[in-house]
Amino acid sequence: MDVNSSPLRVAVIGGGLVGALEAVLLARRGHHVDLYEYREDIRRCPNARGRSINLALSHRGRAALRAAALESTVLAQGVPMRGRMLHAPDGRRTPVPYDVLGKECIYSVNRKFLNEILLSAAETFPNVNLHFNHKLVAADFDSGELTFQAEGGARHVPAPQLLVGADGAHSRVRAAMLRRPGFDFRQSNIEHAYLELRIPPAPDGTSLLQPVNYLHIWPRGSFMLIALPNEDASWTVTLFAPSAQLGRLCAHPHEAPAFFRERGMADALLLLGEEQLRADFAASEPSLLLSVKCEPFNVGGKVVVIGDAAHAMVPFYGQGMNAGFEDCLILDGLLEKFPPEAALNEFSRTRVPDAHAICDLAMYNYVEMRDLVARPSYKLRRCLDSVLHRLAPGLWMPLYQGVTFSRRGYKWCMEHRRRQDKVLRGALTTAGVAAAAVLARWLWDNFEVQEMAPLKRLL
Amino acid sequence: MDVNSSPLRVAVIGGGLVGALEAVLLARRGHHVDLYEYREDIRRCPNARGRSINLALSHRGRAALRAAALESTVLAQGVPMRGRMLHAPDGRRTPVPYDVLGKECIYSVNRKFLNEILLSAAETFPNVNLHFNHKLVAADFDSGELTFQAEGGARHVPAPQLLVGADGAHSRVRAAMLRRPGFDFRQSNIEHAYLELRIPPAPDGTSLLQPVNYLHIWPRGSFMLIALPNEDASWTVTLFAPSAQLGRLCAHPHEAPAFFRERGMADALLLLGEEQLRADFAASEPSLLLSVKCEPFNVGGKVVVIGDAAHAMVPFYGQGMNAGFEDCLILDGLLEKFPPEAALNEFSRTRVPDAHAICDLAMYNYVEMRDLVARPSYKLRRCLDSVLHRLAPGLWMPLYQGVTFSRRGYKWCMEHRRRQDKVLRGALTTAGVAAAAVLARWLWDNFEVQEMAPLKRLL
Structure with missing residues (x-):
């Protein structure tokens, strides 16, 4: 009421x-x-x-x-977008589902x-x-x-x-x-700006970029390209990069295709079209964030x-x-x-x-x-998160999961992640110390090093 | 031109x-x-x-x-104000000159x-x-x-x-x-607000608060009172305190004199006048910063x-x-x-x-x-700064000196202070290590502890 x-x-x-x-x-x-x-x-x-x-x-x-x-x-x-599709510079693609349980x-x-x-x-x-x-x-x-x-x-x-x-x-x-x-x-403005491009539908009305149900990402460290699917089988493509770099490309649009080729985005270039790309860079100004x-x-x-x-x-x-x-x-x-x-x-x-x-x-x-997602440490953490979330979905919620697929407060999600980081660090340290102790004991028992003798007596 | x-x-x-x-x-x-x-x-x-x-x-x-x-x-x-005059809760006063060389x-x-x-x-x-x-x-x-x-x-x-x-x-x-x-x-607003009060001139036109050529401060940790001299022998007095605390005093002005007495500002209260203080708190609203x-x-x-x-x-x-x-x-x-x-x-x-x-x-x-100024560590640092500045005024400029009596960039002043902190920390660490080494050596030479024998042999 x-x-x-x-x-x-x-x-x-x-x-x-x-x-x-x-x-x-x-x-x-x-x-x-x-x-x-x-x-x-x-x-x-x-x-x-x-x-x-x-x-x-x-x-x-x-x-x-x-x-x-x-x-x-x-x-x-x-x-629907079921996950990120990461495009490596060599063209290899790796899907990363948004929901570790595969439902959302x-x-x-x-x-x-x-x-x-x-x-x-x-x-x-x-x-x-x-x-x-x-x-x-x-x-x-x-x-x-x-x-x-x-x-x-x-x-x-x-x-x-x-x-x-x-x-x-x-x-x-x-x-x-x-x-x-x-x-x-x-x-506050960030150093990076963006520019919007477009992959048109194929002449037969199907999508040129496959698979459709993903958010495609070309993570390249200092910049990235992403593509989101549209209902009409076209894709909205956005290039995020340092303002200065983006400004330079807009001022010299003929260099844009080479930029795409040399930075490992040849597959995207093929779909965007060289001529269209030059035209888009010539007609655009970077937007600030x-x-x-x-x-x-x-x-x-x-x-x-x-x-x-x-x-x-x-x-x-x-x-x-x-x-x-x-x-x-x-x-x-x-x-x-x-x-x-x-x-x-x-x-x-x-x-x-x-x-x-x-x-x-x-x-x-x-x-x-644009950066971490392509690193092994990120993949390892994602894998750990995924296993722990499957084992105890109520106790262990990965950050992305909490933000995107729950109504938990954003602050709670952030703090929950910090607590998880602490737990993982603690576990890692414990494991490391235990391994070191086992190794030390083994050395002690198996080697009779002359210089260690007085120390052994002392202890 | x-x-x-x-x-x-x-x-x-x-x-x-x-x-x-x-x-x-x-x-x-x-x-x-x-x-x-x-x-x-x-x-x-x-x-x-x-x-x-x-x-x-x-x-x-x-x-x-x-x-x-x-x-x-x-x-x-x-x-002219030659320095800060610090008022302790017991009424004792300590002058702290602004310029360590006493000129400015x-x-x-x-x-x-x-x-x-x-x-x-x-x-x-x-x-x-x-x-x-x-x-x-x-x-x-x-x-x-x-x-x-x-x-x-x-x-x-x-x-x-x-x-x-x-x-x-x-x-x-x-x-x-x-x-x-x-x-x-x-x-951004800070948690603290302020309220302005006044010490009037004495009936004979002289100043009630002495000495005149100082900025008087009552530093009390979470809050402070300051007084600046006016040409007509009156003083502009400002109380800086957490907004909530100041708001409470304005809402209950009759509590203001007790607040001054209990927080070690009885000497200021005497000059401000109890009745006037109550009236001022009743008529004012705290200003934000x-x-x-x-x-x-x-x-x-x-x-x-x-x-x-x-x-x-x-x-x-x-x-x-x-x-x-x-x-x-x-x-x-x-x-x-x-x-x-x-x-x-x-x-x-x-x-x-x-x-x-x-x-x-x-x-x-x-x-x-409001806080540090009353601590021994602050006094020690001020003393060190003063000595070093006298010895090498071009090389060692205390932070306050640089900000107030030079035209060096504010950022330079801040960074110069950080470098000084590093030097002092380094010197302190070196001194500490040296002292520990001397002590250790003395112990080693002068005591024949049974348990140390194997270690002595080892070394």
Whole structure:
């Protein structure tokens, strides 16, 4: 039963994935929602290329979609990915399943499709109003008044009872929070940038890259190439590399094919096409990667930020959207249980540590994906994790498993991994000491070394 | 000779200390300066209380004022402080000179007085225009257009050739930079807050707290009280303590005198006055402390942030204003040597690491001031530093000396200290090993322990 017996008047800023899902969840609880999006209605735009056009939907995101009764609709259009397919420089390929038990998978989903589904779902509610081409230019947290730049000039909107900022990494709502006392904020760019390429479908409509149900990775130490499958048998391919290196290739696109050949990505080059590759590098600019942390996520019971507005992260754990969707789910539960102020305070208190943890994990996973994944020590650890998880799935959960296929807090997942590392180090040390002792005893008993005689007498 | 042969049209945002000095230095080079300040002219305001009304002027700030031909005017109104006067809980006092050689001192200067001097100096130039009550609301870095909220509504100003953001810790210019690709930013609040109190002059116009030429400190581990002398024989007293503790005292002001007595600050309480103290706590709210780091400081050759807008820091090194003034001085030199874009790029390249270093040092110094300063290890180190600095002033510069009485980069000062720590640790280890060896040898020679016999034979 909802403790907020009377429905709230809520303004959601941002009609992207997280804002649209938030509108649906609020509407299902009977709240009155005005959703403001600064772009035009994406359902009326041609398919945009360039910015992470497909996303990896996993357990947390699915749970939130389920609460909005949209999970099956979305999954029907997603392409399952059962694991990573690692491409070695010599062309050899090694599959690495995501779920060590082989049961779970993640889904490659088209961003535009997902956004459309969510907006259309929001629109079915009589208590939701969608306002496109509305850019938030001022949010006065004292009076609560919002000012938008809309067609026909400035539009002032009287104070909603709750303002939800789901307006992305460059959030305007968060920008207004920046000036409040006690607000901590950090945005940082990483040295690496990315560029999007595409493998088209074969003329007969099948996929050129096989097998389809994998996320393909060419890990090359300082950089990497990845490919995610699309519903139409094309692949979205992304090259992540140091900004300077990527900038150089864009400035000299004719060198791009040689770069692919010399760095052991000849198999990818074949599918991307040399001519197309040169054209893509000539037409593109590298996109930068931003990581955002802030605290708290709320201003009393009036304002809250969710999704990228609260915790933009680098894309290497595939958790950006999933974490944003989970925000909606958690907030939904809290608003059901507590009055708004208590709900938002509790949201900040519990969610901030998890958000910081997944931002850090996403950063760490870049090193894992482009470098560690190809090392024997990684393979050994993965193997150990897999055996222990099979033996005691409740006790031993591999990090990736916890993040991707459970709803355990991200911080718990990170700390659980640290505890595992300690256990393994302890076991290794014990084993090493035991082996050394056995060896020493054997030497002692079997060799009569002259110089050891006095020592033997002494002991 | 100035490479920028034709003068620039410059807009300086912020008419505080740093913005006003920047306007003077630019004007002296012949540039056309419009200075925009969102408050009214401070020269027409009554003396404001509450926010760090006096500042510690030291070497770097003085160098910048000298370049503006204002040093002697300012020093004439400042109160020299030759060192820290530490107040122990039992009332005993220990002076700790700032300069181990006893030559240098810092000056307690009134913020309002200094701001007035600087604004009046700027106003004497025909090529400077001051605009008060102008709040920057939008800065379009592409067109360059600035929009201000002024009396009588919005005012649009066409693109200046150079935009200097000297608009403080909550800088609007920096806020516009936040949305540019590749801009790193961090703002963090510390757990501690502060509250300002005052010791009035004695009825005969002399100072109640003696000696006058010191910065008095009551270091108490988790919190501290400091007092800075004013020209009129009054003292500005600041209590720094954990926010929660300070908030509790403001909510229960009648407990404040007991707090002072029980925490060994009875001597300060006597001068502050019990009744006045209760009234001050009742009328005040704790102020929070913000630290800001960002990178880069410029957008091409068009925009640059300086002072708190670029690097707001906690006040514990007394370097906030000095670092801001030094920014002006460095920028002045670079703009003389290079065309604007090269000058601003060079400013970012060289100044960012120093700014980050002083922000970190300021944070560290809080621990030193409220806690370490009272410990024997600190006193020993200070004594060692002092001896070594006397012996080789060029080779061994104590950290505080470098930061406060030199123009060495802040980062150099920090790293120099780390090298010193290494040298001292090395010397200590060597001394320890040597002592142990001597002792061992003596034991060996003088005692015939039965159990050691086989070992002696063995060796």
